[in-house]
Amino acid sequence: MxxxxxxxxxxxxxxxxxxxxxxxxxxxxxxxxxxxxxxxxxxxxxxxxxxxxxxxxxxxxxxxxxxxxxxxxxxxxxxxxxxxxxxxxxxxxxxxxxDWEHRYSNMQNHTGEHILSGLMHTLYGYENVGFHLSDNTVTLDPSGRLDDEQLLDLERRANEVVWKNVPVTASWPSDEELANMEYRSKKEIEGAVRIVIIEGVDVCACCAPHVKRTGEIGLIKILSVERTKNGMRLFILCGARALKLMQERQLQAERISRLTSLPQENIADGVEKLLSEIAELKNALREGEQRYVDMRLAQLRCAGSDNSGDSSKDPAPLKSFWVFEENLSPLLARYMMNELCREKCRFAGVFTGNDRDGWQYLIGSRVDDARIPNAAMKENLSARGGGKPEMVQGSVKATREQIEGLLS
Ligand SMILES: [Zn+2]
Known part of the structure; x- marks a missing residue:
């Protein structure tokens, strides 16, 4: 055909x-x-x-x-x-x-890619070894790397080419003309070679449609960079798609500014300050929790001191600690249980949670088998849990009253 x-x-x-x-x-x-x-x-x-x-x-x-x-x-x-x-x-x-909108967007992005590749070729001697223009992303793969400052400079220079509104032309030179021509080419091309020239910026063999003048690109934006084995991959957007993305990001920045009451111009500094404030608050909260737990332990030890009764001749059986706390981190619950186990007691149980959602528990013992109260809760309150004689952990969907009624 x-x-x-x-x-x-x-x-x-x-x-x-x-x-x-x-x-x-x-x-x-x-x-x-x-x-x-x-x-x-x-x-x-x-x-x-x-x-x-x-x-x-x-x-x-x-x-x-x-x-x-x-x-x-x-x-x-x-x-x-x-x-x-x-x-x-x-x-x-x-x-x-x-579909003109789709095609024109491709023309803007494709011509923008030529400008970036042409500039990198002139400034750094890099080749563009890969190009991908889909409806989701536009990438190009230069054969070498640029640092952040060089990338900003490249983006500025590329947009200067847009502002200058230089012509973009396509031609099919003869073999003789081609032999004397310096041009970028991604692969060996068979048959007639179509040469696309962006005046003063780039000469490249290419088969795709481009805009007539660079001003039509509107905006060239480098979005992000990934390091590759031998160079880097640039994610870019040009023209209408670049504008749309910048509009979306602007809305995000405005929203963050509104939510944090920080001015947009230095929102990153403001957010950094907020994050360090959050870290300080978390620290203060941790210290407060620790002080609270130590205070509770002191109270419990006091209450537990009449545990052994007043007569050394006829010691009463050891009591147990059953402690209920609404908010306690797992770390502090464990600390509390361990501290209580040091006291003279049969079992030390720490329950965290509430009657509506249920309770998480840790039960320890140095003189008995912590699996005994665990088994009782499993049988009577459908608790789930297990462990060793020294310590069990689990959860139970029951009220504090039910648990205390069973274990006391
Ligand atoms: Zn092209």
Whole structure:
């Protein structure tokens, strides 16, 4: 089959076109068909860029691929009942319309990539060894690394090229002209080479549509950088997509500013100060909790001192501590239990929680088997837990009154 005429090469701003259908293949299982035309404005997936979208012969174009110069359009077939558009046949003349917003965004981002790559080539001698332009991300992979300051400088220089509004042109030089030309190229190209020139900035072999003048890009933004094995990957956005992202980020910054009552201009310093205040408060809270627990322990020891009774001749059986606290960190609950175990007692149990949500518990013993009260709670209150004679831990969904009633 003869190569498809690439209307977008000479007319990157074209939206509507008519063409003759050369071949149609139905892909029954996918509810789709493939159409080959003599000419097209649909740019195929090529050179790291996603294909154009749009409508062909009244059908949605879902994919465009190129193989040996022949461009194949995949269209979605409509359901019979929705007043279906008939599939064209070979020899028909059909009209097509590309999704201009999508295409123009690709043109802005693609031309922005040329500017960044061209500048890095001139300033640092780097090659762009990978380019990816999808509907989600735009990345380029320079063959070397830049530090933060160099990246800011690169971004500023790239936007200066936008402000200068220099022309972007495409041409097909002869072999002789090419031999004397310095240009960037990602791979060995067979056949006629299309050279895209951004005046004073970049000369590159490229097959995709670009904007006519750099001013149309509007904005070139480097978003983030990842180090790669031999260089780095830049995540960028240009044009309408860059503006949209900046608007979203601005709203985030405004919201943070409102929530924190900090001025937007130095919000990072303000948030840093807030975080250190939170850290100090957490510290103070921890110290307060510790003081509270030590005070409670002193109270409990006092109350427990009459534990052994007043007669040494006939000592009363050892009492147990059953302590209930609404808010206690697991660390302090354990500390409390360990401290109580040092006292003369049979069991030291620390319960944290409340009657509504239930209680977490730790029970320790140095003279008996902590599994005994645990077994009683499991049997009578459906508690869950286990451990060793020295210590058990678990949880129980019951009221304090029920627990105390069972264990006291
Ligand atoms: Zn290009």
């Amino acid at each position: 003869t190569e498809t005429i690439r209307l977008f090469d000479k007319d990157p701003y074209g939206v509507l076109f008519t063409a003759e259908v050369l071949d149609v293949r139905t892909l029954e299982e996918k509810g789709a068909a493939q159409i080959i035309l003599d000419r097209t404005l649909f740019f195929p997936e090529e050179g790291g860029q996603t294909p154009d979208r749009g409508v062909l012969a009244g059908l949605d174009v879902t994919d465009v691929q190129i193989h040996d110069g022949v461009i194949t359009h995949t269209v979605r077939l409509m359901a019979e009942e929705s007043g279906s558009t008939p599939l064209p046949k070979a020899g028909d003349t059909v009209s097509g319309q590309i």
